[in-house]
Amino acid sequence: MFASDDRNNLPGETLAYYCAERARGGAALVEVSLAMVTPGGGNTSTDVDSQFDPLCVGHPMALSGRWPIRGFDPKVVEGYSRLAKAVHAHGGKCFVEIQSVGTNQANFSGVSKFPWPTHPIHTLPFTSRELDKSEIEQEIEAYGVAAKFAKEGGLDGIDLHGSHGTLICEFLSGAMNKRKDEYGGSIENRARFVEQVIKRVREFTKNEIAVAMRLDGDERFVGGNTPEVAAEIAKRLDGSIDMVTVDQGISPQQEDWQATPMYVESGYNLRLSSPVKSALTKTKMGVVGKYLDPVYAESLLSSGLADMVAMTRALIADPELPNKAMDGRLEDIRPCIGVLQDCWGRMIRGLPISCTVNPVVSREKDWGMSVDYKPVEKPKKILVIGAGVAGLELARVASSRGHRVVVYEKSKEPGGQALLAARLPGRENIRAIVNWLLVQIKKLHVEVKYGLEVTSEEDVVSYVLQEEKPDVVVIATGSYPIRTGFQPYTFNEVSGWNQKNVFTDFDAFDSSLDLGKKVIIGDTLSFIEAPGIAEYLAKKGKEVHIVTPLDNIGLELNLLNHWDHLLPRVFAADVQIHPFTWIKNIGDRAVTLYNFYYHEKETLMEDVDSVIFTTGKLQNDSLYSAFKGKVPELYLIGDAKIGGARIGNAIYDGQKIGREI
Ligand SMILES: Cc1cc2nc3c(=O)[nH]c(=O)nc-3n(C[C@H](O)[C@H](O)[C@H](O)COP(=O)(O)OP(=O)(O)OC[C@H]3O[C@@H](n4cnc5c(N)ncnc54)[C@H](O)[C@@H]3O)c2cc1C
Ligand SMILES: Cc1cc2nc3c(=O)[nH]c(=O)nc-3n(C[C@H](O)[C@H](O)[C@H](O)COP(=O)(O)O)c2cc1C
Numbered sequence: 333m334f335a336s337d338d339r340n341n342l343p344g345e346t347l348a349y350y351c352a353e354r355a356r357g358g359a360a361l362v363e364v365s366l367a368m369v370t371p372g373g374g375n376t377s378t379d380v381d382s383q384f385d386p387l388c389v390g391h392p393m394a395l396s397g398r399w400p401i402r403g404f405d406p407k408v409v410e411g412y413s414r415l416a417k418a419v420h421a422h423g424g425k426c427f428v429e430i431q432s433v434g435t436n437q438a439n440f441s442g443v444s445k446f447p448w449p450t451h452p453i454h455t456l457p458f459t460s461r462e463l464d465k466s467e468i469e470q471e472i473e474a475y476g477v478a479a480k481f482a483k484e485g486g487l488d489g490i491d492l493h494g495s496h497g498t499l500i501c502e503f504l505s506g507a508m509n510k511r512k513d514e515y516g517g518s519i520e521n522r523a524r525f526v527e528q529v530i531k532r533v534r535e536f537t538k539n540e541i542a543v544a545m546r547l548d549g550d551e552r553f554v555g556g557n558t559p560e561v562a563a564e565i566a567k568r569l570d571g572s573i574d575m576v577t578v579d580q581g582i583s584p585q586q587e588d589w590q591a592t593p594m595y596v597e598s599g600y601n602l603r604l605s606s607p608v609k610s611a612l613t614k615t616k617m618g619v620v621g622k623y624l625d626p627v628y629a630e631s632l633l634s635s636g637l638a639d640m641v642a643m644t645r646a647l648i649a650d651p652e653l654p655n656k657a658m659d660g661r662l663e664d665i666r667p668c669i670g671v672l673q674d675c676w677g678r679m680i681r682g683l684p685i686s687c688t689v690n691p692v693v694s695r696e697k698d699w700g701m702s703v704d705y706k707p708v709e710k711p712k713k714i715l716v717i718g719a720g721v722a723g724l725e726l727a728r729v730a731s732s733r734g735h736r737v738v739v740y741e742k743s744k745e746p747g748g749q750a751l752l753a754a755r756l757p758g759r760e761n762i763r764a765i766v767n768w769l770l771v772q773i774k775k776l777h778v779e780v781k782y783g784l785e786v787t788s789e790e791d792v793v794s795y796v797l798q799e800e801k802p803d804v805v806v807i808a809t810g811s812y813p814i815r816t817g818f819q820p821y822t823f824n825e826v827s828g829w830n831q832k833n834v835f836t837d838f839d840a841f842d843s844s845l846d847l848g849k850k851v852i853i854g855d856t857l858s859f860i861e862a863p864g865i866a867e868y869l870a871k872k873g874k875e876v877h878i879v880t881p882l883d884n885i886g887l888e889l890n891l892l893n894h895w896d897h898l899l900p901r902v903f904a905a906d907v908q909i910h911p912f913t914w915i916k917n918i919g920d921r922a923v924t925l926y927n928f929y930y931h932e933k934e935t936l937m938e939d940v941d942s943v944i945f946t947t948g949k950l951q952n953d954s955l956y957s958a959f960k961g962k963v964p965e966l967y968l969i970g971d972a973k974i975g976g977a978r979i980g981n982a983i984y985d986g987q988k989i990g991r992e993i
């Protein structure tokens with residue numbers, strides 16, 4: 333599934349290439365998400381000003397600008413047609429998910445332009461009013477029209493979005509639907525709307541395309557639908573729809589359950605879909621929810637728990653997963669690491685998605701399978717310095733094209749900072765991308781020489797050039813953490829930083845260092861470093877405090893669906909959080925804190941054993957100038973180019989330069 337790529341909210345070329353790539357990789361059915369049946373909220377607005385309404389502030393969904401498809405617009409047929417042809421060319425089928433926005437979707441005008449099933453639903457940030465009967469009829473008609481456009485565009489089916497707080501979901505909901513008429517109350521009444529929608533869709537499409545549905549299996553609200561209620565609803569719909577998938581996550585309150593980060597186990601929705609499966613006799617059951625391992629997916633089919641396994645992120649990370657699985661090449665499947673940074677994280681900011689481990693996503697036209705890596709006419713000798721993910725990805729891509737690559741790594745292990753990232757509790761799977769890169773470069777006969785630190789001294793540089801005789805040198809030496817507490821909120825170092833009780837995120841994992849019992853983490857990144865290290869240390873029995881000038885920790889992670897999964901871990905570990913707070917002075921055992929917005933208010937924290945700063949990183953780029961002018965081609969990639977960047981930037985750089993050399 334994939335949100336629309338195009339700023340005119342019609343299915344564009346990027347989307348067609350993206351979907352074709354998945355079909356070519358062996359997916360039997362490719363589904364495109366989020367076509368609106370009515371012009372809902374700011375979501376389908378191309379009016380840029382609507383993005384700046386003050387009501388959007390603080391509400392991630394309202395900020396999203398997801399660019400959904402204008403499924404109600406006759407112009408959509410042309411885009412569907414391009415999409416259908418692209419997918420059919422590779423033997424796949426193509427569906428589009430259609431929906432009328434529910435109350436919780438972004439709205440930029442304060443009071444909703446949209447009536448909802450019931451009144452009052454007070455959601456973020458507005459209150460709705462109840463749909464009247466004629467409006468219900470208009471909505472039902474709109475579903476029919478949108479389905480007709482899908483059929484006219486040559487798509488093979490539609491998926492009625494009945495989860496995530498869409499209008500169908502709200503009608504079905506035990507918590508949100510408070511109507512007193514024939515559309516509210518009993519399950520029979522609450523299901524009336526979707527039943528009428530299905531009937532109308534069948535009429536408009538003359539029963540010639542498939543009709544599937546996504547059902548919310550656990551509303552996670554008191555009084556909301558449970559898996560058992562979902563099963564009763566499914567029983568009512570059995571046979572009238574062709575397939576159902578069950579998931580969870582009302583927007584925006586439960587956004588974190590729509591696509592979950594790495595903390596959640598594979599198959600997390602099975603407890604919801606299994607009761608539904610038992611209720612069905614005719615309709616097929618699709619399961620969705622972190623299926624990364626094709627062997628596990630296969631076992632669900634053979635055991636009868638599912639008739640279809642849907643994979644979203646597994647196929648974002650590797651569109652060739654099905655073909656590789658069928659060929660028995662499991663070790664070649666590029667793993668999704670569940671960080672949600674470049675798929676969900678980009679979508680939520682209104683950008684076309686990409687992938688942290690697979691920068692080809694949304695660049696399929698130029699970098700996809702049909703183009704692939706251009707073999708080189710004249711192979712070059714490439715020396716990569718640094719075996720972090722940037723250096724390893726470059727080595728992989730360049731050697732696939734026929735270059736000869738050697739990698740120098742100063743430590744005994746490859747992976748660089750990604751290994752530290754994978755030491756944070758619950759994030760071990762990040763290591764999977766390092767392992768995958770190692771398997772790939774081994775197959776490509778890339779040589780990695782460990783324990784070799786290249787320094788900037790002239791004789792060292794000359795020796796290395798003499799030894800390897802490279803045509804190209806790539807500096808992929810990563811970054812090092814800022815130790816002084818310097819950050820962009822005061823543009824100042826923290827007084828007392830140069831004492832021996834001050835550390836960085838890199839040090840937190842070094843067992844030779846004694847951090848003592850009571851630790852303060854000074855954080856301005858608001859990403860995973862502070863909460864992750866806090867949990868790591870607290871689980872070792874330390875008393876951990878995080879201070880931040882911001883209003884919370886992990887603010888960026890809130891956009892990446894992390895809070896519902898990460899914060900319980902942090903609070904369970906008894907980590908103390910001090911928002912709007914920064915460090916004035918670090919003493920021998922006492923640390924002076926101050927309120928960032930009322931400096932006069934100071935607190936002395938005593939018996940502090942150590943302070944860890946997570947305030948940013950600086951690029952380790954000195955080798956770039958040391959090699960400049962001494963080698964025909966020289967490149968700087970990853971964190972060595974931009975200190976404090978991320979895995980996605982590093983892998984993108986490695987891939988881009990690996991293709992260009
Ligand atoms: C605790 C922590 C958590 C993180 N969590 C995330 C996360 O969740 N998501 C995310 O996207 N990013 C995360 N990051 C950041 C991410 O890990 C880095 O941005 C990324 O790994 C950088 O990759 P790189 O290859 O450019 O550099 P590095 O990983 O720093 O690799 C550089 C390599 O070069 C080697 N090297 C350095 N100097 C020399 C030399 N002179 N000679 C030979 N070898 C040398 C190093 O030993 C290292 O192996 C995290 C970082 C940390 C520290
Ligand atoms: C970038 C992205 C966009 C998504 N958009 C939608 C959507 O529009 N409609 C929907 O029903 N699910 C959407 N989802 C949720 C997925 O359909 C799927 O349920 C979820 O990602 C869990 O499956 P996975 O673990 O295989 O990724 C989206 C997921 C991602 C990662």
Ligand code: SF4
Binds near residue numbers: 646648670673686
């Ligand atoms: S960005 Fe992260 S979560 Fe999303 S598909 Fe890629 S690896 Fe998986």
